[in-house]
Amino acid sequence: MxxxxxxxxxxxxxxxxxEVDAGEARTLGPQFAAILKHFEVLSELDVEGxxxxxxxxxxLQVRTDEVRPSMPRDALVGNAPDPREGxxxxxxxxxxxDAGGQGGQS
Amino acid sequence: xxxxxxxxxxxxxxxxxxxxxTKLFCGCANRFGAEPNTLTCPVCTGQxxxxxxxxxxxxxxxxxxxxxxxxxxxxxxxxxxxxxxYCDLPKGYQISQYDRPxxxxxxxxxxxxxxxxxxxxxxxxxxxxxxxxxxxxxxxxLNRAGVPLIESVTEADMTSxxxxxxxxxxxxxxxxxxxxxxxxxxxxxxxxxxNISVHPEDEPWRTKVEIKNLNSFRNVSLAxxxxxxxxxxxxxxxxxxxxxxxxxxxxxxETRTMRSKENEADYRYFPEPDxxxxxxxxxxxxxxxxxxxxxxxxRRARYRTxxxxxxxxxxxxxxxxxxxxxxxAAVRASHxxxxxxxxxxITNELLAGLAGDEIxxxxxxxxxxxxxxxxxxxxxxxxxxxxxxxxxxxVREMMKTGRSPAELVRELGLEQVQDTGQIEAWCxxxxxxxxxxxxxxxxxxxxxxxxxxxAVMQASGGSANPEAVRDTLLRLIRESD
Ligand SMILES: [Zn+2]
Numbered sequence: 329m330x331x332x333x334x335x336x337x338x339x340x341x342x343x344x345x346x347e348v349d350a351g352e353a354r355t356l357g358p359q360f361a362a363i364l365k366h367f368e369v370l371s372e373l374d375v376e377g378x379x380x381x382x383x384x385x386x387x388l389q390v391r392t393d394e395v396r397p398s399m400p401r402d403a404l405v406g407n408a409p410d411p412r413e414g415x416x417x418x419x420x421x422x423x424x425x426d427a428g429g430q431g432g433q434s
Numbered sequence: 435x436x437x438x439x440x441x442x443x444x445x446x447x448x449x450x451x452x453x454x455x456t457k458l459f460c461g462c463a464n465r466f467g468a469e470p471n472t473l474t475c476p477v478c479t480g481q482x483x484x485x486x487x488x489x490x491x492x493x494x495x496x497x498x499x500x501x502x503x504x505x506x507x508x509x510x511x512x513x514x515x516x517x518x519x520y521c522d523l524p525k526g527y528q529i530s531q532y533d534r535p536x537x538x539x540x541x542x543x544x545x546x547x548x549x550x551x552x553x554x555x556x557x558x559x560x561x562x563x564x565x566x567x568x569x570x571x572x573x574x575x576l577n578r579a580g581v582p583l584i585e586s587v588t589e590a591d592m593t594s595x596x597x598x599x600x601x602x603x604x605x606x607x608x609x610x611x612x613x614x615x616x617x618x619x620x621x622x623x624x625x626x627x628x629n630i631s632v633h634p635e636d637e638p639w640r641t642k643v644e645i646k647n648l649n650s651f652r653n654v655s656l657a658x659x660x661x662x663x664x665x666x667x668x669x670x671x672x673x674x675x676x677x678x679x680x681x682x683x684x685x686x687x688e689t690r691t692m693r694s695k696e697n698e699a700d701y702r703y704f705p706e707p708d709x710x711x712x713x714x715x716x717x718x719x720x721x722x723x724x725x726x727x728x729x730x731x732x733r734r735a736r737y738r739t740x741x742x743x744x745x746x747x748x749x750x751x752x753x754x755x756x757x758x759x760x761x762x763a764a765v766r767a768s769h770x771x772x773x774x775x776x777x778x779x780i781t782n783e784l785l786a787g788l789a790g791d792e793i794x795x796x797x798x799x800x801x802x803x804x805x806x807x808x809x810x811x812x813x814x815x816x817x818x819x820x821x822x823x824x825x826x827x828x829v830r831e832m833m834k835t836g837r838s839p840a841e842l843v844r845e846l847g848l849e850q851v852q853d854t855g856q857i858e859a860w861c862x863x864x865x866x867x868x869x870x871x872x873x874x875x876x877x878x879x880x881x882x883x884x885x886x887x888x889a890v891m892q893a894s895g896g897s898a899n900p901e902a903v904r905d906t907l908l909r910l911i912r913e914s915d
Contacts, residue, residue, distance in 0.1 A: 343700060345519050382512075382705035388712055393454050393491035396461030399475050414470040415573035418521045421564055422572070 332357050438634045438670070442662045443642070444598050445590035445629040446654075448605060449583050450615045451560065451622070452495045458559045458582035459486030459529065466621040470575035478580035480524035485708050492582035493712065495614050496536060496557050498722045499584055502612040502729070503552060503605075505540030510713045513557075513706040521574050522562035530558035532703040536712065541588075542608065544600045545731075551589040558583050578622075584614075590629060590642075595658035602626065602651050607730050611755045619650050626654050631675070632665045640669075644679045645689055657682040661689055733758055741765070741773035750781050756799045757785070763805035768812055775812045775822070783829045793833060802836025803829070811839035818899055824848040850899040854906070857890070857898055861906045864889040865914075875911050883907055 334353045337360065341348035348356065401414060410417035454464050460477035476484035500507055514532035535556035543549045562579040566572050586605070592598050606617040606624060617624045631642040645661060648654045660682075665675050680689040728736075730752045737748040752758045757780065764776045784801065787793045795801045808829070815825045820843055828842050843849055851857060864886040865872060874882035883904065890903045 339700075343517075343702070383707050383710045386710050388710045389487055390490040390493075391461070391487045393456050393489050394461065395456050395463045396475075398462045398473050401469075401471050401474075404474055404479055405471050410571070412571065412573055414472075415565070415575055416471070416521075417571045417573055420566065420570045420572050421521045422566055 332360050440632045440662075440666045440669075441635050442593050442658075443590045443631050443633065443639055444592040444594075444658060445642075446588045446592070446598060446601060447627040447629070448586050448602070449560075449625040449627075450499070450586070450609055450617065451624075452492050452582040452584065453613065453615050454489055454492050454495065454582055456489055457580035458489055458492050458557070459580055462577075462580065464581050465577075466623075468577055470573075471577060473577040474579070478524075479576055480526070486529065486706075488709065488712065489582065493536075493557070494718070494722060496555070496582075496584050497714065497719065498612050498725060499586075499609055499614040500537035500540065500555055501719075501723055501726055502608050502614070503540040503542065503555070503586070505537040505552060505555060507537050507714055507719060508534065510534070510711045511536035511556075512711040513709045514703045515706050516558075516701045516703055518701055520561070520564075521572055522564045522576075522579070524562070524576060524579060528558060528561060529706055529709070530703075531556035534711075536714070542601060542604045544597065544604055546597075546600065548591075548597060548600075550591045550597075550601050553587045553589055555584050555586040558585060590631075590639075595655040595662075598628065598658055599651055599655050602654060611727050611730055613725075613727075613755075622649070625649060628654060628658060628661075630658060630661050630665075632662055632669070641675045641677045643675060643677065643689075645682055646679060646692070647681045649684075653682055653684050656684075656687055657689055660687060664689065727755065730755070730758070733762075737773075743773060743777060747774075747777045747781065750785070751777060754798075756797050760784075760798045760805050764808045764812075767806040767809035769816065772809070772812045772816065775815065775825075776808060779808060779812070779825065779829050783826055784833060787830065787833050795833075801833050803832040804836070807832060807836075807839055814839060814843060818850060819843065820848050820850055821896065821900070823896065824850075847895075848897060851894055851897050854902070857894075857902055857906050858910070860890045860893045860898065861886070861903065861910055864893070865907070865910060872911050872914060875908075883911075 334350060334357060337353040337356050338348060338350070341353070405411045405414060405416060408416045451464070456462060457464050457478055460475050462473045462475050462478055465473060477486060497507065511531060512534045513529050514534075515527040516530045516532070517527045519526060535554045538554040539552060540555075541549055541551040560578050560581040560583050562574055562576040564572050564574050588601070592601060609615050609624075610617050615623055619625075626648045628645045628648065629642050630645065631640050633640045643661060643665070645657050648657055661680070668675055679692045681692050682689050733752050734745075734748040737743045737751060738745060743751070750757075751761045761776060761780055764780070765773055768776060780798075784798060784803075788795060788798065788801070793801070811825055811828055811832070814820050815822050820828070824843070824846075827846065828839050828848065831837065831842050831846070832839060867889065868885055871882050871886050886907050887900065887903055890898055890907070891900065
């Protein structure tokens with residue numbers, strides 16, 4: 329069975345931050361293909377006249393803009409691997425030369 | 435050598451935090467400046483099984499922004515997951531809107547007459563904040579994670595840093611007036627990314643570069659100026675411009691390439707399965723439309739045409755919605771023709787007082803004195819009870835205590851002396867002290883009377899009505915023939 333090419337497997341792995349080498353990618357390609365093939369079984373279902381949906385419920389629940397208590401900091405940060413003075417410590421997210429800045433995307 | 439005329443093409447993406455009490459999908463407070471990670475819960479820290487519930491008020495404010503900017507509201511919209519890995523994004527995805535934003539179109543007409551079109555506005559949640567230590571660690575604060583944002587995207591309609599700046603100023607004014615956001619860039623409530631390219635006149639557009647990390651209007655201008663120069667220099671040297679994301683470095687005043695990892699653009703959007711589509715019903719739209727204030731630009735025009743104020747005064751009064759609202763409430767409580775006097779008291783006394791150290795309040799609405807009291811004070815100058823100069827001393831007291839102007843006038847002894855007998859006595863002694871004034875006035879020099887008026891005003895401690903003094907002096911000079 330033909331699978332996705334090695335580059336696509338490597339790209340997908342990179343996006344998921346998974347370490348996969350070229351050899352593993354060659355093994356994974358056909359396995360991906362088998363899994364995707366299995367999903368095609370679903371397309372055999374007759375959905376004529378059925379509204380497509382991507383959510384479990386179609387009734388939107390909303391809440392009023394009232395503050396509720398947040399969780400005690402220790403209950404959350406305390407369970408993280410590297411709590412630092414109330415912050416979550418994580419491995420440095422940007423190279424050293426960018427020191428001092430505030431990273432992030434939005 | 436014929437110089438090429440380079441034309442810049444600029445578009446802006448502006449993130450604006452909505453002024454809600456709570457976050458977009460949980461009840462944690464939306465508040466700047468709290469201790470790190472004290473405003474978080476299972477939802478906004480992305481714990482397994484936690485489910486988002488939409489904050490209705492956040493959506494209402496987003497709608498109001500769209501209405502204020504003349505956008506077309508979609509009958510329904512939906513949320514999508516934007517997937518990327520970064521330490522400030524606990525779920526591994528941001529809940530945003532991709533192919534069904536809640537509105538599209540609209541725009542802002544700048545003071546220059548230039549119209550800048552909006553492509554769309556969508557809602558999304560903010561990420562947390564990552565602080566990179568000097569060592570090998572990054573520290574993450576998730577208080578901001580989940581704060582409601584609207585991201586507005588313009589068409590590439592601007593051609594200079596001045597236009598981009600004017601657009602941002604106008605956008606901020608509109609959003610502030612509509613009560614959508616405080617738009618405080620220092621707190622990160624308003625953040626801006628710039629898309630920019632340059633091309634020779636009469637040639638097609640070239641590669642665009644995105645600049646991030648712009649946290650002040652000044653930096654937006656500086657970054658655009660720098661980037662226009664950098665791109666032109668590259669093209670003129672025969673080099674190419676790469677399509678990339680650059681960061682502005684405010685210390686060096688230049689832009690530089692972002693790490694390639696952060697350039698990753700494959701966000702693999704898919705519909706957020708935990709949130710059903712959001713419908714907009716007509717009643718909600720009408721209610722929000724009703725809450726829209728008159729825009730600042732229209733108020734400025736009205737102050738000039740209906741109230742006869744100068745362009746400068748109208749500009750100062752509308753610089754903040756709170757000031758304009760205060761002024762209008764005072765005008766409504768006053769007689770016609772007092773707008774200029776009210777303006778002078780507001781701009782010269784109230785705003786100056788707020789800017790100084792003596793007054794605790796930081797906005798005009800927080801002052802203890804209220805618009806109707808300012809109207810009462812101006813009425814006291816109009817009926818001659820006090821002079822305009824005395825009114826200024828009174829308003830300085832009013833803004834500290836909120837006491838009534840009539841009471842303060844009595845207490846400070848500022849009532850003008852209307853007692854004609856007393857005024858005549860002061861005038862007689864002034865003329866006796868300066869008999870030469872009588873001759874001068876008889877000789878046609880009316881201005882000479884000023885010397886006596888000064889003496890009378892001094893004798894009365896500034897409480898004599900200047901017009902009454904003048905009339906009395908002239909009458910006494912005539913009678914002394
Ligand atoms: Zn929360």
